[in-house]
Amino acid sequence: MKYLTEFRNGEIAQRMAREIAAVATRPWKIMEVCGGQTHSIIKNGIDQMLPAGIEMIHGPGCPVCVTPLELIDKALAIAAQPGVIFCSFGDMLRVPGTEGDLFQVKGAGGDVRVVYSPLDAVELAVKNPGKQVVFFGVGFETTAPANAMSVHVAKRRGLTNFSLLVSHVLVPPAIAAILESPGNQVQGFLLAGHVCSVMGYWEYPPLAEKYKVPLVVTGFEPLDLLDGIRRAVVQLEAGRHEVENAYERIVKYEGNQAAQKLLAEVFEVTDRAWRGIGVIPKSGWRLSAAYREFDAEERFHITGIHTQESALCRAGDVLRGAIKPAECAAFGKECTPRHPLGATMVSSEGACAAYFNYGRFLSAEELVSAGSGLTHG
Amino acid sequence: MCLAIPGKVEEIAEENGLRVGRVNFGGVLKSVCLDYVPEVEVGDYTIVHVGFAISKIDEETAKQTLADFRAMGMLDEELGSEEDAFARAAKAPQSSCPDGSCSTR
Amino acid sequence: MAEHGKTGVPDFSNWSCPLPLVGYPTIVMGHGGGGKLGNELVENLFLPAFRNPALENLGDAAVLELAGGRLAMSTDSFVVQPLFFPGGSIGELAVNGTVNDLAVSGAVPRFLSVSFILEEGFPLAQLAAIVENMAKAAATAGVQIVTGDTKVVERGHGDGCYINTAGIGQLRTGIAVGPHRARPGDAILVSGTIGDHGMAIMSVREGLEFESQIRSDCAALNGLIGEVLNATGEAVHTMRDPTRGGLASTLNEIAQSSGVGIAIDETKLPVRQEVQSACELLGLDPVYVANEGKAVFFVAPEAAEQVLVVLRSHPLGREAARIGQVTAQHPRMLVARTAMGANRVIPIQIGEQLPRIC
Numbered sequence: 001m002k003y004l005t006e007f008r009n010g011e012i013a014q015r016m017a018r019e020i021a022a023v024a025t026r027p028w029k030i031m032e033v034c035g036g037q038t039h040s041i042i043k044n045g046i047d048q049m050l051p052a053g054i055e056m057i058h059g060p061g062c063p064v065c066v067t068p069l070e071l072i073d074k075a076l077a078i079a080a081q082p083g084v085i086f087c088s089f090g091d092m093l094r095v096p097g098t099e100g101d102l103f104q105v106k107g108a109g110g111d112v113r114v115v116y117s118p119l120d121a122v123e124l125a126v127k128n129p130g131k132q133v134v135f136f137g138v139g140f141e142t143t144a145p146a147n148a149m150s151v152h153v154a155k156r157r158g159l160t161n162f163s164l165l166v167s168h169v170l171v172p173p174a175i176a177a178i179l180e181s182p183g184n185q186v187q188g189f190l191l192a193g194h195v196c197s198v199m200g201y202w203e204y205p206p207l208a209e210k211y212k213v214p215l216v217v218t219g220f221e222p223l224d225l226l227d228g229i230r231r232a233v234v235q236l237e238a239g240r241h242e243v244e245n246a247y248e249r250i251v252k253y254e255g256n257q258a259a260q261k262l263l264a265e266v267f268e269v270t271d272r273a274w275r276g277i278g279v280i281p282k283s284g285w286r287l288s289a290a291y292r293e294f295d296a297e298e299r300f301h302i303t304g305i306h307t308q309e310s311a312l313c314r315a316g317d318v319l320r321g322a323i324k325p326a327e328c329a330a331f332g333k334e335c336t337p338r339h340p341l342g343a344t345m346v347s348s349e350g351a352c353a354a355y356f357n358y359g360r361f362l363s364a365e366e367l368v369s370a371g372s373g374l375t376h377g
Numbered sequence: 378m379c380l381a382i383p384g385k386v387e388e389i390a391e392e393n394g395l396r397v398g399r400v401n402f403g404g405v406l407k408s409v410c411l412d413y414v415p416e417v418e419v420g421d422y423t424i425v426h427v428g429f430a431i432s433k434i435d436e437e438t439a440k441q442t443l444a445d446f447r448a449m450g451m452l453d454e455e456l457g458s459e460e461d462a463f464a465r466a467a468k469a470p471q472s473s474c475p476d477g478s479c480s481t482r
Numbered sequence: 483m484a485e486h487g488k489t490g491v492p493d494f495s496n497w498s499c500p501l502p503l504v505g506y507p508t509i510v511m512g513h514g515g516g517g518k519l520g521n522e523l524v525e526n527l528f529l530p531a532f533r534n535p536a537l538e539n540l541g542d543a544a545v546l547e548l549a550g551g552r553l554a555m556s557t558d559s560f561v562v563q564p565l566f567f568p569g570g571s572i573g574e575l576a577v578n579g580t581v582n583d584l585a586v587s588g589a590v591p592r593f594l595s596v597s598f599i600l601e602e603g604f605p606l607a608q609l610a611a612i613v614e615n616m617a618k619a620a621a622t623a624g625v626q627i628v629t630g631d632t633k634v635v636e637r638g639h640g641d642g643c644y645i646n647t648a649g650i651g652q653l654r655t656g657i658a659v660g661p662h663r664a665r666p667g668d669a670i671l672v673s674g675t676i677g678d679h680g681m682a683i684m685s686v687r688e689g690l691e692f693e694s695q696i697r698s699d700c701a702a703l704n705g706l707i708g709e710v711l712n713a714t715g716e717a718v719h720t721m722r723d724p725t726r727g728g729l730a731s732t733l734n735e736i737a738q739s740s741g742v743g744i745a746i747d748e749t750k751l752p753v754r755q756e757v758q759s760a761c762e763l764l765g766l767d768p769v770y771v772a773n774e775g776k777a778v779f780f781v782a783p784e785a786a787e788q789v790l791v792v793l794r795s796h797p798l799g800r801e802a803a804r805i806g807q808v809t810a811q812h813p814r815m816l817v818a819r820t821a822m823g824a825n826r827v828i829p830i831q832i833g834e835q836l837p838r839i840c
Contacts, residue, residue, distance in 0.1 A: 001383065001755075001762060002385070004383055008822075010820075012447055036380050039840065042826065043767075044824065045823075045824020046822065049822060049823070062840055089427070091836070091840050114836060117410075117428025142426055142431065143427060146410075149410065149412065153393070198431055220379065223446050249435050249436075258412065258413045258414070262413075402759045402762065403755055405694045405763055
């Protein structure tokens with residue numbers, strides 16, 4: 001595929017990894033915020049290519065992982081109702097709520113459907129006037145334009161049977177929260193390239209300045225990731241803390257103006273609870289007053305939810321980069337991909353699932369002592 | 378939140394008030410909403426996330442970036458400092474098999 | 483043969499049946515009752531399609547002649563949706579699936595039974611198309627459908643049509659294959675491209691559909707396997723046809739069964755460009771995507787080249803490739819060398835692979 005395959009060239013990747021090794025003189029800890037980047041790093045083995053000492057910490061950029069438990073429970077309650085067609089991206093189907101997940105609701109007779117785009121859900125609403133169609137609007141800023149358009153179209157077409165269950169989260173406040181948290185070890189960030197293609201990267205210079213960390217807008221293919229990491233290391237070695245764009249073919253400083261315009265109309269900033277982390281002020285979006293009628297939480301008035309997070313689950317500590325998955329007492333025992341306690345074990349980019357699947361490669365002793373990350377150094 | 382892939386716009390039409398493109402992703406065609414990329418025309422490449430084009434791919438920049446990547450590390454090899462770099466990049470695998478045994482074809 | 487249209491519903495306008503189906507255009511409860519309606523289905527639909535002496539006796543059991551030796555038996559149920567998809571239908575799947583299970587066990591498939599569970603209201607024309615496809619697939623595979631059953635469930639209690647097939651085959655002499663017989667050093671070969679079937683289904687699945695030329699690879703493998711066994715016999719230790727769960731699931735199962743490690747090279751996996759593109763679009767990994775016409779072979783290393791030549795000489799094996807080997811390291815784990823030259827563990831999948839946005 002053009003503009004994809006070329007950025008997966010193994011030979012060039014090896015050379016770029018050697019470049020990073022040539023530049024690094026000290027250990028550095030870099031976080032990639034975006035779950036898609038985590039997925040690519042693990043799948044391609046990028047972290048194995050880095051020199052010993054350069055450690056990738058997987059951040060909370062998995063909207064699946066950070067969607068609050070209470071909202072999952074509301075989703076389950078809505079999906080179980082007769083007369084509802086509950087639509088979602090595939091990622092959310094196995095995220096555990098307090099009792100069960102969307103898959104189980106489907107098994108019990110709920111009409112739960114995986115769609116590719118929120119507009120598919122709008123079409124379902126048009127085709128099924130007798131049903132209430134609810135779309136689980138989860139995601140970071142990348143997905144928000146799609147969700148915004150879905151309610152915009154629903155409003156324009158006068159649909160009364162379409163609503164959005166919103167759980168949008170924003171990247172800049174998340175980065176700030178990580179940098180503020182006591183014991184933070186992250187020294188540089190790879191910024192989520194597709195989030196930035198929508199929002200631009202004008203929000204980040206104040207963060208770089210305030211916390212003195214390099215922030216590099218980075219893509220998703222192996223060569224893009226290696227380049228982003230290289231640039232972060234170069235800055236760290238030189239004592240610089242600037243915002244850099246390593247994804248120039250897609251990302252512009254001002255971002256996508258057309259998308260930002262509709263986002264400003266459809267959404268407004270709100271405080272959001274991040275599962276495992278807690279409330280981060282002004283870190284999410286909810287529907288604005290003009291679009292509130294399409295809010296599924298308001299339309300369905302779900303009550304009587306008793307949210308209970310597993311006492312053993314330390315997903316929050318993992319998401320903040322405070323511990324490695326292997327350092328959680330439940331890891332690999334009570335908590336496995338087959339029986340996940342928290343979202344970081346469910347999602348394929350959740351750090352715990354990624355470590356579980358990769359970590360089986362090592363002996364038990366190596367896993368326990370994996371203090372500097374699961375690297376061969 | 379970030380799975381977006383590049384595709385080539387082959388046709389553009391209006392559907393239900395939206396600007397919709399028929400986009401070719403390496404032989405697979407899908408309808409994509411182009412409302413957020415009014416500058417994209419037929420023949421352009423765009424990056425698509427959940428059925429929406431969110432950015433035009435700047436082909437010149439893409440070519441330059443690739444050229445920069447290709448050039449990376451070449452100077453090192455020419456100057457013969459490859460062994461140092463190798464020693465530091467301790468994890469670059471040396472054999473073509475994960476378990477270090479025979480070579481595959 | 484009923485043509486497949488874009489929406490997955492066949493076009494019957496060109497289809498002609500030697501005997502007109504009497505009476506009802508859709509399945510009713512009575513068709514499963516064993517009375518006149520049921521008999522009509524047998525006489526007018528199943529019998530003409532599957533025609534063979536064992537079936538025509540219409541006894542409660544088929545009486546079969548088999549030469550001495552060991553038998554293999556296999557059963558599988560088919561619940562695919564949609565029933566008709568690019569490259570095939572539930573009918574071919576039902577025949578080829580069981581034929582292939584027998585073939586990879588080292589048996590020559592001979593006889594099949596078929597059971598239908600039909601939903602009240604299911605169009606007879608669709609049933610007829612499915613049956614015709616089954617007849618063709620059986621003829622191609624050289625097997626006979628010798629006994630069957632039909633039940634009908636109430637509207638809303640079934641997805642139109644479910645099929646179960648069971649099959650009997652005769653084990654070849656001198657062949658001993660099994661998932662537990664893979665040993666370190668064995669070369670691993672795959673007979674062709676992976677992920678075709680699963681992505682063909684995805685392309686017509688509501689909510690995820692896309693346009694492409696991807697077709698299911700559904701095919702009977704007994705001919706191909708027969709040639710491999712004739713050429714190299716004892717050198718083949720394990721054979722499997724990766725279906726649901728894809729190549730990754732099959733290799734993991736064999737690694738578990740045999741207690742060995744498996745190392746593959748991702749760059750050697752044959753994947754059609756369009757299948758790869760469709761996987762990129764939906765965030766799927768081809769190694770986990772279903773196949774219905776491919777086989778994996780674990781062979782003694784000295785025979786690997788010969789097996790490859792045999793495979794590539796057969797129409798179903800043109801894109802056969804050597805993808806890795808069995809190792810004593812990392813036992814019970816499947817490890818792949820990525821295009822980057824790094825290693826990743828490919829774990830057993832938990833449940834169905836779902837499209838993702840992350």
